[in-house]
Amino acid sequence: MLIRWAYLAIAAGAALWGTIGLFVQELYSLGLTPLQVVTLRVSCAVSFLLIYSLFVNRQWLRVQLKDSPLFIGTGIISIVFFNWCFFVAIQETSISVAAILLYTAPAFVLILSRFLFKELLTARKVLSLILTLFGCILVVELLPNGSMTMTTVGIIAGLGSGLFYGLYSIFGKFALRKYHPMTVTIYTFLFAALFTLPVSQVWTWIGHLNDVKLWIYAGSLGLFPTVLAFIFYTKGLKQVEAGKASIVATLEPVVAAFIGMIFYSEILTLWQYLGVVCVIFSVIIVQNISLTKWLEKRRVKQSA
Numbered sequence: 001m002l003i004r005w006a007y008l009a010i011a012a013g014a015a016l017w018g019t020i021g022l023f024v025q026e027l028y029s030l031g032l033t034p035l036q037v038v039t040l041r042v043s044c045a046v047s048f049l050l051i052y053s054l055f056v057n058r059q060w061l062r063v064q065l066k067d068s069p070l071f072i073g074t075g076i077i078s079i080v081f082f083n084w085c086f087f088v089a090i091q092e093t094s095i096s097v098a099a100i101l102l103y104t105a106p107a108f109v110l111i112l113s114r115f116l117f118k119e120l121l122t123a124r125k126v127l128s129l130i131l132t133l134f135g136c137i138l139v140v141e142l143l144p145n146g147s148m149t150m151t152t153v154g155i156i157a158g159l160g161s162g163l164f165y166g167l168y169s170i171f172g173k174f175a176l177r178k179y180h181p182m183t184v185t186i187y188t189f190l191f192a193a194l195f196t197l198p199v200s201q202v203w204t205w206i207g208h209l210n211d212v213k214l215w216i217y218a219g220s221l222g223l224f225p226t227v228l229a230f231i232f233y234t235k236g237l238k239q240v241e242a243g244k245a246s247i248v249a250t251l252e253p254v255v256a257a258f259i260g261m262i263f264y265s266e267i268l269t270l271w272q273y274l275g276v277v278c279v280i281f282s283v284i285i286v287q288n289i290s291l292t293k294w295l296e297k298r299r300v301k302q303s304a
Contacts, residue, residue: 006239013233017256021095044222075191092154099159106168138275
């Protein structure tokens with residue numbers, strides 16, 4: 001029974017992540033730019049996280065100043081640029097396409113891990129990379145049309161979101177060796193907010209801040225697909241292996257596609273749906289690698 005609720009929590013977190021595009025599009029309709037939306041998301045998120053930690057566990061707020069480079073990596077290099085690229089991709093393509101291009105992140109992690117951690121590129125990993133590449137080619141309609149119907153900026157931004165999101169796993173791997181996941185999350189968004197507030201020149205768009213709708217959408221963006229999604233996903237991870245959790249999390253682009261269809265009349269072609277399946281299947285293949293390793297370790301422990 002406990003395991004079932006854990007899976008439901010993970011699914012809820014993934015589904016909430018899939019709603020990002022809904023709030024982003026509404027903020028665009030109010031005249032905001034991608035950078036301004038990023039600023040609102042990370043600022044609202046860190047506000048909620050700080051309040052949550054003050055009531056639940058204040059120990060999460062303790063860090064050492066010398067570890068600031070870790071949070072510059074997770075907060076600025078990863079989260080800020082990932083969000084900015086993702087929001088630009090939504091603006092230039094669609095919610096559905098942007099969500100699928102974001103799921104190239106595992107492929108980037110595989111490549112980066114090969115060089116940074118000397119991890120081997122096995123046949124299964126290579127197959128995953130090929131499926132990801134083929135799926136993206138179908139999603140951006142390079143095949144079978146022979147020409148892309150989307151803007152180059154949108155495609156590059158979409159792939160960039162996958163790259164920078166993948167970098168979070170790289171930087172986070174070092175940060176999590178020393179700190180609790182909630183501590184890493186809080187300071188990731190804190191550093192992101194401290195960076196984006198001056199860069200976005202918030203004082204120049206102060207007129208937008210008088211709009212009640214803006215705060216409803218911004219607060220919702222910071223709460224539902226950010227803070228609550230993370231909390232649900234983390235709670236589920238306590239009972240479910242990371243590999244299985246990541247497979248369940250592929251619900252995210254499916255939810256994003258449905259939101260695009262229902263709210264914004266976004267229609268994918270049959271070839272694009274095939275591309276979606278290829279990308280999701282590539283993620284499942286990668287995560288099955290970690291599951292296999294986990295099972296092998298467990299067998300070794302049981303036989304010892």
